[in-house]
Amino acid sequence: MSIRDIIEGKKEWRAHVARVKALPRDYQIVYKEIQKYLFKVGPVELTEGTGLLSGIVDLFEEGAAVGKGVLEVTGRDVAAFCDDLIKDSKTYADIYQEAVARESNKAIKKATDKTK
Known part of the structure; x- marks a missing residue:
């Protein structure tokens, strides 16, 4: 990753944060709870x-523009909303479970090889 990529990434993140603050x-x-989750x-x-x-943020901007409350957009169970968004994505939990397995x-x- 070049310094230019890092700078561009920071610019994108700042613009994203500005949208959230609006x-x-x-x-x-x-949004902050979803982000933490x-x-x-x-x-x-x-x-x-x-x-x-x-x-x-796009979804939230649309919801706010038509006057919906945030829970009308996400539903009352925000964690379930998040889980639905990532249901087909590989998570860190998946990687950890695979490593443990x-x-x-x-x-x-190794134990069975020693008993042979």
Whole structure:
């Protein structure tokens, strides 16, 4: 990654944050909770640009423009809303589970090889 890419990425992120700050307060609060949730359990590609997060801001801007409350847009269960957004994406939890399974299989194979 070049310095130019880093600078461009920062510019994009600042523009994204400015869009979030322009949302009504209730939308900002829910957006920040969604962002925290997705950073903890979300897809691996979430950190690559602002694609998913920008899509959420787009959705929120549209909802706010027509006068909907944020929970009318997301539904009352915001975590379920997030889970639905990432249901087909590989998450950090998936990677961790695969690593645990791989290590467990290695240990079992090693143990069975010793008993032969």
